[in-house]
Amino acid sequence: LALKASKPSAPASGVAPAPVQQTPASEATPADVPNSLVTGAADAAALVAAAGELPQDHLERMLDGGVPTFVFFHSTTCAQCVEMTGIVDQVYPDFASQVALVDVDVYDDRNQLLLNTAGIRVIPTLIFFDGAGEAQGSTGVMPAEQLREVLSYLAASVIHEP
Numbered sequence: 001l002a003l004k005a006s007k008p009s010a011p012a013s014g015v016a017p018a019p020v021q022q023t024p025a026s027e028a029t030p031a032d033v034p035n036s037l038v039t040g041a042a043d044a045a046a047l048v049a050a051a052g053e054l055p056q057d058h059l060e061r062m063l064d065g066g067v068p069t070f071v072f073f074h075s076t077t078c079a080q081c082v083e084m085t086g087i088v089d090q091v092y093p094d095f096a097s098q099v100a101l102v103d104v105d106v107y108d109d110r111n112q113l114l115l116n117t118a119g120i121r122v123i124p125t126l127i128f129f130d131g132a133g134e135a136q137g138s139t140g141v142m143p144a145e146q147l148r149e150v151l152s153y154l155a156a157s158v159i160h161e162p
Contacts, residue, residue, distance in 0.1 A: 130157035
């Protein structure tokens with residue numbers, strides 16, 4: 001993985017993150033995001049992608065801001081991706097104000113640079129960045145309880161401003 005992470009780190013629980021499927025953008029708004037969650041960012045920008053923002057730009061903005069981020073590489077046609085999407089839809093909303101979701105459709109030509117940079121060859125692929133930018137990845141379908149555990153770990157990794 002050649003994104004902004006230095007080396008992978010496992011969640012405190014020892015459970016490695018597993019892949020996640022397509023999910024809708026977070027429903028959080030800028031007012032929902034406390035300033036302390038966007039450490040290092042110029043303002044309390046929302047964790048959701050800005051209108052028209054490409055996933056690679058959304059990811060870069062979140063990592064630059066020290067925001068825990070969940071990157072979901074998927075298609076809308078693979079069976080495992082569809083299954084993972086349902087799990088993400090079930091679990092992620094509980095973390096939408098603490099963990100950014102970067103939703104990457106692998107068949108959208110605009111995402112090819114990000115796919116090449118990340119070296120994505122299998123879908124669904126889930127990559128989780130903690131507040132320090134350390135990454136852990138997984139492929140395939142991740143059970144809902146495991147996804148909840150990983151997102152809880154990410155939410156706790158937020159570096160609060162003094």
